[in-house]
Amino acid sequence: MKIVKGLTALSALFLATSVYAAAPNASMNTMLDGLKKEAGAAAFSAEEGRKLYNARRIHSQKKEERSCTTCHTANPGTPGKTTAGKVIEPISPVANQQRFTDPKKVEKWFKRNCEWVLERECTAKEKGDFITYMMSLK
Numbered sequence: 001m002k003i004v005k006g007l008t009a010l011s012a013l014f015l016a017t018s019v020y021a022a023a024p025n026a027s028m029n030t031m032l033d034g035l036k037k038e039a040g041a042a043a044f045s046a047e048e049g050r051k052l053y054n055a056r057r058i059h060s061q062k063k064e065e066r067s068c069t070t071c072h073t074a075n076p077g078t079p080g081k082t083t084a085g086k087v088i089e090p091i092s093p094v095a096n097q098q099r100f101t102d103p104k105k106v107e108k109w110f111k112r113n114c115e116w117v118l119e120r121e122c123t124a125k126e127k128g129d130f131i132t133y134m135m136s137l138k
């Protein structure tokens with residue numbers, strides 16, 4: 001019974017926290033731990049993640065400005081659009097609870113989108129900062 005009570009208290013805490021930011025989830029915490037080791041970083045920075053999200057750069061071949069915000073918009077809590085005009089559900093885990101729960105999906109899209117915007121894969125530090133920023137959104 002004690003355990004059940006403890007769990008109830010814990011989920012109540014998560015629910016309370018989720019009013020302010022996305023509820024922590026085990027798979028993202030594990031992913032962040034892995035990225036921390038890979039990056040040799042003591043901690044990740046939501047502020048650096050925010051900068052990465054908003055950074056604009058000119059593509060070397062296409063000569064057009066590209067950014068994470070090109071598709072996900074300047075406000076992560078609103079729906080975005082692919083270059084083909086297809087709607088993308090909000091990337092913020094507050095607006096969309098499916099977000100940042102599946103490490104495989106997160107890795108897949110980091111790879112594609114970092115290459116599209118930065119013409120390279122994101123580093124472990126960049127991924128950690130980005131996830132930390134997303135999990136800090138309110």
Ligand code: HEC
Binds near residue numbers: 053102106116130
């Ligand atoms: C060319 C359009 C486009 C750009 C630019 C873009 N994304 Fe995305 N992103 C998508 C699409 C499409 C999806 C997946 C569709 C969906 O899940 O709704 C996605 C999903 C993701 C996801 C998966 C999140 C989850 O848990 O579901 C991550 C992580 C992500 N993007 C990171 C980035 C980062 C980092 C950048 C900037 C470096 C970026 N994206 C720029 C189109 C884009």
